[in-house]
Each structure stands twice: as structure tokens, then as C-alpha cells.
Amino acid sequence: MTATTPPGQAEPANPEGDVLRCEHIAKSFGAVTALTDVNLRLGRGEVLGLIGDNGAGKSTLLKILCGFQPPTSGRIFLEGQQVTFKSVDHARSLGIDAVYQDLALIGQLTVFQNMFLNRELVRWPLVRNHVMRREAREHLDEMGVQIQSVNAPVAMLSGGQRQAVAVARSVFSNPKILLLDEPLAAMGVKEGAIILDLIIRLKHEGNVSIIIIAHNYAHVLEVCDRINLIQGGRITLDKLTAETSADELTDMAVAEYRRALEERQHSA
């Protein structure tokens, strides 16, 4: 059981317990192939770390799983049922919510308006600002996110605070599956700790299954139950966190670099 583990060799303790399963997902943009053949499963209440180098296809996979873009081919099963996501709204209505790398926050709108973006509470025709303000405040406090005022425009917040607001927003919608794209990117240690703490808390509550996409895996090993390594558009390693280590992952990444280097030298 070393780095030779073949792709897709998942050992599901209980296959029926998977909330999400992908089979042979491929995605190309014109001549560029981003994903070749991805098989992935996510257990109930599990935190899966999806790691890989820049351009390995992590974000592409995430955008397929949250309904932002359709795959070129392949099948997605949600709690055993095959699904085709028509839109972000559709995926969301099925209980999948994503925090994008760019956070999808609107700088000109306030914290509470962003927390309820496209999910505004409405008493037709008006939005219910006082209720949203109160609920946003309560929810952020509950999650231990420190923001002075929910009335502040998001443009005024620090990078970490923005990230926290984006994560809090997704958690707020009470999803079954939460997808986090580089949740620790552009963050200091203290701010990163807020997010990790948040993820650990969600894990203990056990109501949500999480996929964390990360480029720097040292952070995510802390919170993940299982790690998938994605290289060149396919998953090349699938192991429980306890059975792998940062060293092994580094070795695999380095091996990939070495191969790429050799290919270059051969072709030159």
C-alpha cells in the first residue's frame, strides 16, 4: 500500500453511504483537456481533501460538481441517484454548495447582503433587511467569525474576513455537500485557523460532507479523513489520511515533476 495504489481503488466501507459519486468524468475546453477520467466518491459526513498541482483540474472538477459547468462526459450520482445539474441554482436546490476560489462576493454590497446573495429573504416585493441583518449577525457569531458590522461593504474587509464570510454563507444554506476551493489561499496563519476551526466544527456536527480543494496540502491533512491526489486530469491516489503522509504526497508530486522534466528533455 504505497504510492503504487491504482486509480479509483476506493475501499468504501459502505457504498450505499456515499453522498456523492462521480464516474468517468471528463471535461475538455476545445482542444484543451482539463479532466480525462475522474472517479471520485464522498462518504456521508466525510471530509475529502482533493489536492493537486496548478492546472491539474481541481477547480474544473469543482465547477462541474456545483453545476457551474457540465462535464463533457461521465456520470454523477447524488445519494445513489444519477443527476445532471442544470445550473448552480439546481445543484444548490439538491443540497450542494460551493465556495469558489474567487469567493463570489460582491464588494459593493454589505456583509449581510452577501450572506443572502441570491437567497434573499423577501416579503414581496421588498427584501427583509432587518431579518437578514439579524440572522447574518447571529450566524457569524455562532461560527466564531469576527466582523465588526454586518452593514460594512465587503470591499472593506480583510482577505481572511472575506473568506470567512464566503464559507459562512455556504454553511448558512445548510447544504448536504460543501465544496471549498482553496479555502486557505491568501490567508495568514490566524485567519487560516478560523477556517480550519470552522471545518472541524462542521465535521463534528456531522451534517455535511465536505470536499476541500487545496494546493498546499500540509494544511488540509489536519482536517481531512481521506485524500485524493489529482494529476493530469485523473485521480492517482486515494487514501485515508491516516495511511498517507505529507511526505508521500510530496514524493508523488515530485515524481510528476521529474516525469515532466524528462519528457521535456526527451523531446528537446
Next chain:
Amino acid sequence: MLGRQREATVFVIAAALFLYFLIDKGSDFTSKSNQVLLWSDFTPPIIIIALGEVYLLICGEIDLSVGFVVGFAPFFMHYLTDFWGFPGLLAIFCALLLGLAVGWVNGFFTVTIGVPSFITTLGTGFILWGLIDTTSHDEPAAVPADVLGIGKWINNYAWAPIIWAVALTAVFHVVLTRTRWGLHTVSVGGNLLGAREAGIHVGRIKYGNFMLCGLLGALVGLQVMYYTDNIAPTTGSYTYMFYAVTAAVIGGTAMLGGVGTIVGAFFGAVVLGILQDGFPLIGVSADPLYIIFGGAILISMVANVQLARVRERGQR
């Protein structure tokens, strides 16, 4: 917060100009005929069209064609009633539909095809301009007798245009700040990709705002027709659009999207209206007016840029 300041500033400028002309020209300025000219002739068209332009500018687009919707809508109505025998009310309704249709076409080329709205609406504006001149043979027409009665509801009362403008301003302000449509308009202009990722139907918002702007243009066209008791081919021009965009910019709407206020644009339009009305009164010809407009645009843009800098500093 910064938006409130800008609204207050423009309000103070409008009030100061009003007081200046009031003190300087007294009864010449306050006479009913002059006040009607100011509040029913000069100002309301700028206000009403500015409402549409503010929404478009906030969501990152612009409509250069709306002034020609103002010109073409009454002609369209005239053709329907006088040549095709449409009943008056239906013809009025169709003229408003025309505004929506032009907005839809602007949306189609901009959103669906991907042509920048500056170019799209430049093109549709010229097409409408040509349609006005070709179909009217450059001749004005009389307001059809059939629709005169309906005019009572739109414009019979001397103050009707400004009442329309104030009411519409209130509605557009509330829609912008307190409804999903308004918040999503800000979102689309503030962060297009983010809005899309949040599941907002970006295209729908833009289409809708183009159509709103066209509808307002058609409404203004009918108002002008009733006010002047004439349908003139020269009514269609870029002037309405330029004044409206000027009002929006003076009022604090940025061209980059995401930022803008309806109340600011309202007072911006009032400032333009008062200048337009007051200058001839103090014996200055209308000629230097454009110098002042141009200066006002530059000063307010400098203020916008300064505010943006302050804001950036606040982030650090």
C-alpha cells in the same frame, strides 16, 4: 455611506442654484410659466431617462439609443392610429411595447451575441434615427385626435411630468435598494463572475435593464408629444441620453459598474434643468451651458476617483 454624501452634495448644489436664481431674478424665475418650464419641460425627461441609464450603468452597460426611442415612439403610435386604424389606447400601449422591444434588441446583441453595449446601442440608435427620418419624410405630424383623451392621464395637468418623474424616482430607488432585482443589478456590475457563480441570472438582469430603459424612453417620447402638442422628427436625438448620463454621473454613478444612486441622478437632473432654465433668465445665452455641463462632469468624476482612493485606503 459615500453614496449618501454624494446625494447630499448634489442636493445642496441644486438648492443653491435654485436660491441663486430665485434671489437674482425674483418673479421672473418664480412665475408659474417659468416654473412649469423648469419642472415640466426641462427636468422630467432627463430624470426619467436617467433612471434607466443608472440601472444600466450600475450593471455595467449603457444605452446610447434611448433618445431615438423618445423620438420614434410617438411616430410609431401615429402610424398605428392614423394609417392602420389602431384604437388610441392600443396604439399608446404598442408605442410603450416598442420601447421594450428596442431594449430587448439591445440586450440581444449585447448579452447573447456579446457586442459591447456602447457599440450595440450606437448602432440601434442610428437605425432608429434613420427610421424616424425615413418614415416621417422629415415632416412633423399632429397628435392623433384618437389619443388626445388619453393624454389627460399622462400630461394634461401642468405639473404632470414632474409628478411622474418624482413617482418613478421613488419606485426606482426602492427597487434598486430594497428588492432582489436591484441587489442583483449591483451584483452583476460589481462582480460579474461572482454574480454568475452565486447563481444570479446575469443575462436576465441585463436584458431587463435594457428593456426598462427603452420603456422609459418611450414614456418620455409620449410625454414630450403631449407637452409640445406635436410629433417632431427632431425630438429624436442624442441629447436626452447625454443629459441623462450626465445627471447620473454628477449624481455619483460610476461608469465601471456596481456603483450608483437613483436619488443622486434625480438631483443631478434637477441641477441640469435649473441651469438650462436659469441661464437665459440672467441674460446669458445657452451657449456656455455646455462648458458648465462639461466642467461639472469632470469635477464629479474627479470626486468619484478620489472617493475610490479613500475607499481603497480604508481596505488596508
